[in-house]
Amino acid sequence: MKKLMPFIILVLFSVVVQAQKHTPLPHGMVYGQKPDTMVMMQASKLEDFMGKKTRITTAIEGKVISVTQEKGGWFEMDAGNGRIISAHFYNAGISIPKALAGRTVIISGIAAKQFIADDMQHLAGDTVTGKKQHKVKTDPKRVVTFEVKGLMVDK
Structure with missing residues (x-):
């Protein structure tokens, strides 16, 4: 009996640990604040909706x-047409x-x-043809960043 009790505890502990590692993310699971779904749009339409x-x-x-x-x-979201939305939580x-x-x-x-930095060089005192002009390489696929306050698993 003394040897059987530690064995049972070990088996129960390993079952609990395995269950925690492989739990699927259920529909409706929320991280941060619950998002308001009444004003929701598709990620592919975000850039057009923002306009200027x-x-x-x-x-x-x-x-x-x-x-x-x-x-x-920190995660990346598909914005359609090969574009990516880089997102991270406001609450670190x-x-x-x-x-x-x-x-x-x-x-x-x-x-x-x-x-792109060249778009705003006139604010820094440089002109488009100025000798201080710098080329900054940015990924054209990453046009929008998103500071997330809440996330909910949908599907």
């Missing part, structure tokens, strides 16, 4: 391509699982357009 605005507060639905960093909630204390990759999610927060 540089920042907007909105909720979008899209597919997570990859989780780049679990701590802080939130961690998201790698299993989120490939899932459709709804996120809410602030979307901001990225600009």
